[in-house]
Amino acid sequence: MEAPVVTNPEEIARLYRELSLFPSLTRADVGPVITSQYGGKYSNIYTEWSQRDFDRNENVKFCRQYIVFHDDASVVFSGACGNCSEIKGEVLGKDSPSGEMKAVVRDCTIKGEDKQYLEIWSKNIKMKSINLTALKKHGKVYEDEQFGCLVWSHSETHLLYVAEKKRPKTESFFQTESPELSSIGDEDEPLRLEKKDTVKGEQFNFYEDWGEALVSKNRPVLCVLDIEGDNVSILEGVPEDVSPGQAFWAPDDTGVVFVGWWHEPFRLGLKYCPNRRSSLFYVDLIGEKCEQLTSGSTAVCSPRLSPDNCRIAYLECSVYGPHMQCSKLCMYDLYTKKTSVIVDIVKRPKEDGFAGIYSSQLSPQCWSADSQRIIVASPQKSRKELLMVDINSGLVTSLTSNSDAGNWCLMNIVRDLMVVSCSSPNHPPRLRVGFLPAKDSEEKVSWITLEDCDVLEDIDWKILTFTPPLEQDNSQYSGLDFEALLLKPKVKEGVKLPLIVVPHGGPHSVFVADWFLSCSVMCRMGFASLLVNYRGSLGFGQDSVLSLPGNVGTQDVKDVQFAVESVLQSGDFENEKVAVSGGSHGGFLACHLIGQYPAFYKACVARNPVINIASMVGSTDIPDWCIVEAGFDYSTNFLPDSAVLERMLSVSPIKHVSKVQTPVLLTLGEEDKRVPNKQGIEYYRALKAKQVSVRLLWYPGNNHSLSKVDAESDGFMNIALWLIQHLFKQS
Numbered sequence: 001m002e003a004p005v006v007t008n009p010e011e012i013a014r015l016y017r018e019l020s021l022f023p024s025l026t027r028a029d030v031g032p033v034i035t036s037q038y039g040g041k042y043s044n045i046y047t048e049w050s051q052r053d054f055d056r057n058e059n060v061k062f063c064r065q066y067i068v069f070h071d072d073a074s075v076v077f078s079g080a081c082g083n084c085s086e087i088k089g090e091v092l093g094k095d096s097p098s099g100e101m102k103a104v105v106r107d108c109t110i111k112g113e114d115k116q117y118l119e120i121w122s123k124n125i126k127m128k129s130i131n132l133t134a135l136k137k138h139g140k141v142y143e144d145e146q147f148g149c150l151v152w153s154h155s156e157t158h159l160l161y162v163a164e165k166k167r168p169k170t171e172s173f174f175q176t177e178s179p180e181l182s183s184i185g186d187e188d189e190p191l192r193l194e195k196k197d198t199v200k201g202e203q204f205n206f207y208e209d210w211g212e213a214l215v216s217k218n219r220p221v222l223c224v225l226d227i228e229g230d231n232v233s234i235l236e237g238v239p240e241d242v243s244p245g246q247a248f249w250a251p252d253d254t255g256v257v258f259v260g261w262w263h264e265p266f267r268l269g270l271k272y273c274p275n276r277r278s279s280l281f282y283v284d285l286i287g288e289k290c291e292q293l294t295s296g297s298t299a300v301c302s303p304r305l306s307p308d309n310c311r312i313a314y315l316e317c318s319v320y321g322p323h324m325q326c327s328k329l330c331m332y333d334l335y336t337k338k339t340s341v342i343v344d345i346v347k348r349p350k351e352d353g354f355a356g357i358y359s360s361q362l363s364p365q366c367w368s369a370d371s372q373r374i375i376v377a378s379p380q381k382s383r384k385e386l387l388m389v390d391i392n393s394g395l396v397t398s399l400t401s402n403s404d405a406g407n408w409c410l411m412n413i414v415r416d417l418m419v420v421s422c423s424s425p426n427h428p429p430r431l432r433v434g435f436l437p438a439k440d441s442e443e444k445v446s447w448i449t450l451e452d453c454d455v456l457e458d459i460d461w462k463i464l465t466f467t468p469p470l471e472q473d474n475s476q477y478s479g480l481d482f483e484a485l486l487l488k489p490k491v492k493e494g495v496k497l498p499l500i501v502v503p504h505g506g507p508h509s510v511f512v513a514d515w516f517l518s519c520s521v522m523c524r525m526g527f528a529s530l531l532v533n534y535r536g537s538l539g540f541g542q543d544s545v546l547s548l549p550g551n552v553g554t555q556d557v558k559d560v561q562f563a564v565e566s567v568l569q570s571g572d573f574e575n576e577k578v579a580v581s582g583g584s585h586g587g588f589l590a591c592h593l594i595g596q597y598p599a600f601y602k603a604c605v606a607r608n609p610v611i612n613i614a615s616m617v618g619s620t621d622i623p624d625w626c627i628v629e630a631g632f633d634y635s636t637n638f639l640p641d642s643a644v645l646e647r648m649l650s651v652s653p654i655k656h657v658s659k660v661q662t663p664v665l666l667t668l669g670e671e672d673k674r675v676p677n678k679q680g681i682e683y684y685r686a687l688k689a690k691q692v693s694v695r696l697l698w699y700p701g702n703n704h705s706l707s708k709v710d711a712e713s714d715g716f717m718n719i720a721l722w723l724i725q726h727l728f729k730q731s
């Protein structure tokens with residue numbers, strides 16, 4: 001029996017709107033402990049959320065506060081205080097350590113001009129509003145997760161943030177000048193005008209940026225605001241060949257610790273690429289001393305100071321190679337000035353299930369109050385778990401094993417109070433709090449839900465495990481299993497479902513059992529989805545990651561096909577109604593699958609797919625990806641020769657295009673720096689030439705993720721209608 005499928009566009013849009021109502025938690029902070037007049041203790045929890053607003057075509061950001069009464073070890077009573085309020089124009093915001101003040105970096109448009117202000121709030125008063133744009137000490141403030149920060153000094157007298165370095169004004173050689181601005185010049189130097197401080201001949205200089213989603217970010221500088229003196233200064237002493245970010249105050253406020261990414265000989269894209277050469281540095285406030293704290297031969301991120309001010313925890317991985325991979329959890333001792341590894345790379349999942357740390361960002365605070373443990377959220381196969389690491393023994397304990405939720409994210413931990421977001425494919429994000437049990441205690445965390453939403457009872461999900469057949473075993477990394485998530489609408493016995501196969505991108509990424517808007521709408525429409533974590537995915541040990549480079553286009557393709565064919569054997573699906581959909585490397589796999597298994601898939605959707613690695617290597621922001629995934633070792637002076645280009649071409653989907661029969665929907669972002677839209681166009685032309693049905697959707701103002709509200713929702717509707725058109729067409 002065939003399942004009834006929702007095909008009416010109005011009804012599909014209604015379902016999409018309905019399930020888009022669930023917001024996602026983006027930030028949480030815990031305020032200081034307050035003792036009430038009756039002796040009870042409580043803390044405020046500040047949360048920020050994001051939700052799609054279709055009419056305004058933007059993701060709206062709002063906040064809500066909660067109060068948690070506790071005895072320092074367990075929650076006694078909790079609840080929300082007041083309603084939500086929207087946050088507008090706030091680029092960065094941070095309460096001071098005492099909770100007495102708040103700093104905000106705000107974007108404003110005044111009489112058509114964009115300006116940035118740094119505001120200091122105290123009690124119910126806006127104490128200061130400093131016009132950063134007018135000060136002209138630097139360019140725009142960095143608000144991204146890669147470099148950005150807004151940090152109060154321990155003394156609460158100074159603020160630290162990152163901004164674009166100020167560039168000199170430029171003008172044409174042919175600009176007419178007033179006679180009094182006569183120039184002085186030097187033969188080798190560009191002509192500088194004394195009075196106006198304007199440079200000629202540099203108007204069209206090219207400034208590299210840090211790539212996808214970090215456009216226009218070229219040269220970050222560390223900025224310090226002296227609150228009392230209203231004075232912003234740029235920290236001197238940062239090495240010239242390093243871009244600083246993720247900074248914080250050293251314990252005594254006399255200097256700053258930061259991550260520095262080397263930008264010579266050129267910048268490579270940083271988004272999703274934590275494998276860029278970088279180090280921890282310390283620079284003193286007078287710029288006399290800058291010390292490199294880690295080796296400089298690895299890639300580091302997320303430094304976090306322990307509450308006792310003695311150590312810095314951070315994540316480390318090797319430079320180049322697979323972009324995302326198993327990380328080491330490391331520590332820098334501020335007294336001995338030595339680094340150590342607390343949790344090493346894990347090649348294969350251990351007997352207790354621990355598969356390694358796969359994270360490129362620790363939560364804003366990650367230490368227990370006793371400075372003896374660190375909490376990290378990491379995929380462990382197809383679930384994301386909270387892991388507690390003992391810094392002395394390196395012992396890793398899961399705080400969330402056997403839980404019903406498939407995805408646990410640590411938003412923050414302060415004085416052992418953890419604030420988390422947890423979700424599952426049939427359960428949108430919930431906000432929970434819980435105290436970390438005392439060291440060496442056997443106790444489990446008792447989670448209290450502060451913000452709940454109902455389970456979508458009509459959606460079923462499970463995790464499936466696959467062992468590749470012998471002929472598909474990787475001889476170098478033998479015996480690796482992989483997994484997939486299967487999401488299905490609940491239907492009566494005997495009803496067969498259409499199936500959408502979704503391989504993830506990366507390829508070193510993973511689908512954890514999270515809430516997926518598009519899959520849940522598809523479920524409500526009557527489709528099942530199979531999300532495949534083929535070998536090479538994160539969370540399955542470093543061997544799995546390393547098994548894929550050099551084998552893309554075969555091992556990953558065969559794993560996905562093996563998973564699909566295995567699932568179809570259950571008899572629960574309509575074998576003639578199978579579609580494939582993926583983005584980026586997932587699009588690469590979708591296009592490979594329709595080329596290598598020509599009659600199998602009845603519809604294909606590819607978002608910004610990698611089509612021809614050979615034609616992409618010179619135009620993507622991450623050429624190293626092309627070289628590594630094609631099976632070569634990358635260095636910055638690597639130049640692809642004809643054999644390398646031939647290999648890149650031979651592992652690409654374009655190689656199989658002549659066999660394609662499946663109708664293809666391409667969704668491309670005009671501003672994509674990662675997989676330039678010319679890749680999709682190359683495929684579009686090839687399919688057109690072969691008279692294969694193809695449609696191309698072009699999203700101006702969108703980058704690789706196609707995540708602007710109108711692009712994402714339009715993309716979803718067109719994907720749904722494309723699947724309906726091609727899976728259910730009358731033949």
Ligand SMILES: CSCC[C@H](NC=O)C(=O)N[C@@H](CO)C(=O)O
Pocket residue numbers: 271272323504505506507508509583584585586610620622625626674675704705
């Ligand atoms: C040269 S593009 C390589 C593919 C890309 N990898 C990293 O950015 C990719 O597949 N991206 C995924 C996210 O990992 C995506 O879904 O965009």
